[in-house]
Amino acid sequence: QEAKDFRQSLRESxxxxxxRTLGQVRVQDAQASVxxxxxRILELIRSSRKGYRGLNLAVIKRLQTWFVETAAGYLRPTLxxxxxxxxxxxxxxxxxxxxLVDLGELQDAESMCEAGICVCRAAAASADxxxxxxxxxxxxxxILWMHAGRxxxxxxxxxxxxxxxxxxxxxxxxxxxxxxxEAAAAVRRMGVVLREQGQFEKAI
Numbered sequence: 001q002e003a004k005d006f007r008q009s010l011r012e013s014x015x016x017x018x019x020r021t022l023g024q025v026r027v028q029d030a031q032a033s034v035x036x037x038x039x040r041i042l043e044l045i046r047s048s049r050k051g052y053r054g055l056n057l058a059v060i061k062r063l064q065t066w067f068v069e070t071a072a073g074y075l076r077p078t079l080x081x082x083x084x085x086x087x088x089x090x091x092x093x094x095x096x097x098x099x100l101v102d103l104g105e106l107q108d109a110e111s112m113c114e115a116g117i118c119v120c121r122a123a124a125a126s127a128d129x130x131x132x133x134x135x136x137x138x139x140x141x142x143i144l145w146m147h148a149g150r151x152x153x154x155x156x157x158x159x160x161x162x163x164x165x166x167x168x169x170x171x172x173x174x175x176x177x178x179x180x181x182e183a184a185a186a187v188r189r190m191g192v193v194l195r196e197q198g199q200f201e202k203a204i
Contacts (some may be wrong), residue, residue, distance in 0.1 A: 026056055061103075064099070064103060065103055065105070068096060068099045068100055068103060068105070069105075069108070071092075071096050072096050072100065072108060072112055075089070075092055075093060075096055075112075076112065076115065079093060079115050079116065079119050080115070085119050085120075085122075085123045085137075087133050087136035087137060087140070089119075090116060090119060090120050090123070090136070090137060090140040090141075091136070091140060093112060093115070093116035093119075093140065093144070094116070094140050094143050094144060094147070096112060097109050097112050097113045097116065097144060097147045098147055100112065101147055101150045101151060101154065104154070106151050106154055106155065109147065109150075109151050110148070110151050113144050113147050113148045113151065114148075116140070116144045117141060117144045117145065117148070120137045120138070120140050120141035120144060121141055123137040124137040124138045124141055135175065135177075138171055138174075138175040138177070139175070139177060139180075139182070141171055142168045142169075142171035142172050142175070142177070142182065142183070142186075143168070143182055145164050145165075145167045145168035145171065146164070146165060146168040146182070146185065146186045146189065148164040149161045149162070149163075149164030149165040149168065149186075149189060150189070152164055153189070153192075153193065158193050158196055158197055161189075161193050162190060162193045162194070162197075165186050165189050165190045165193065166190070168183075168186045169183060169186055169187065169190075172186070191203045
């Protein structure tokens, strides 16, 4: 039942909202059935080298990693098995890949990104997709290429990162979406890469 509830929440909730909630965990706010136990535990944490902040960050990172990996585990077979992909599935893929990159889980992000790009490319080209769905698939397709560029950038492969950002912008331009906020973000990332390559005039 817990797994079913989790899958349902993924379909109905915004991942970034859950992400922010997990990021607000504070060990010092935890409760215990025995007050003395709580006080002793909190004193040990306070006197430790990392203190509350260090433990809070460790707990948050563990919770966020678990959440994203569990969500990815749910989504992957969904992407592979859906006979007719839904924009809601590719939107979830975009969110999960972005969070995986944020966590530094680059291998998982790359793998999920490749799967999502294949699904979005095929769905966007499908004659069965209506105009609204087709636009959503192209948007998700472009953003996944941007995330692929982020992965390459994190790995220090500036040439590949720039190529992926260019691919992202090609899709945005071809879809008439080059003025959207996501396209602006891709352009900014291209500028960052150009500056890191020393191509300052092109970066302006």
